[in-house]
Amino acid sequence: MPMIDADGCLLNVSVEGRDGGPTLMLSNSLGCTLQMWEPQMKALTQVFRVIRYDRRGHGKSTVAPGPYTMERFGRDVLAILDDLNIEKVHWCGLSMGGMVGQWLGANAPERFGKLILANTSCYYAEPTKWLERIDAVKKGGIAAVADAVLGGWLTQDFREREPEITARMKSMLLASPVEGYLACCEALSTLDQRALLPKIKSPTLVIAGRHDMATPISAGELIRSGIPGASMTIIDAAHISNVEQPHAFTDAVVGFLTQR
Numbered sequence: 001m002p003m004i005d006a007d008g009c010l011l012n013v014s015v016e017g018r019d020g021g022p023t024l025m026l027s028n029s030l031g032c033t034l035q036m037w038e039p040q041m042k043a044l045t046q047v048f049r050v051i052r053y054d055r056r057g058h059g060k061s062t063v064a065p066g067p068y069t070m071e072r073f074g075r076d077v078l079a080i081l082d083d084l085n086i087e088k089v090h091w092c093g094l095s096m097g098g099m100v101g102q103w104l105g106a107n108a109p110e111r112f113g114k115l116i117l118a119n120t121s122c123y124y125a126e127p128t129k130w131l132e133r134i135d136a137v138k139k140g141g142i143a144a145v146a147d148a149v150l151g152g153w154l155t156q157d158f159r160e161r162e163p164e165i166t167a168r169m170k171s172m173l174l175a176s177p178v179e180g181y182l183a184c185c186e187a188l189s190t191l192d193q194r195a196l197l198p199k200i201k202s203p204t205l206v207i208a209g210r211h212d213m214a215t216p217i218s219a220g221e222l223i224r225s226g227i228p229g230a231s232m233t234i235i236d237a238a239h240i241s242n243v244e245q246p247h248a249f250t251d252a253v254v255g256f257l258t259q260r
């Protein structure tokens, strides 16, 4: 896997799949690494060249000092594409990955074909929940919030039915570098990309989770209604819908990206 330099931050990047096929870039959620896309990889790599990466402060990427911003995350993505010499990609980002996708769609439209913005938000009316999480993590580490976060990621039904997958997701969260996690939470606490939405001209699919309390259907609907021509699909899942409903998620992605 190449390590790609984005203004001094080394980003862990993986490129797999069909050579010469259209390229799809996947972008992860807070507290997750590029491993979160494992349930989609077999199907997606048959159709696309797939780029995954660990956001700065996550996984094997450098924990560069904060504060982080959506612009910084967006410029990291452009640095990856430039380094790989790739002109244009489709984008699928979940949660923070969807927020970065909004920034990119509005600020670098020539680099993006279609956008999928899954389980995400453009704005938090109540940012105090992020400030409270920052406080809790500063005091007790990620373990202090892990069970509550897992409860938002996956429905209770799924957690009971799939204890191994749930344990893997929890380990991924607990392994997040605290400094990187906090710098991301700070970026979320000031998120307001509502003004960017009308600037997005790429065909866009918004995916929302029926049981997602972190970025509810209303947050997806706000994004859908702000982006000209965007459509929305709802999946029977909580926040990390690609893990909870892998087939429905993959079908939505492949269906949207391959339709003319």
Ligand SMILES: O=C(O)CC1=CCC(=O)O1
Pocket (backbone or CB within 6 Å): 029, 030, 031, 094, 095, 096, 097, 149, 152, 188, 214, 239
């Ligand atoms: O970690 C969470 O609680 C859910 C979340 C919101 C934004 C994001 O990336 O993850």
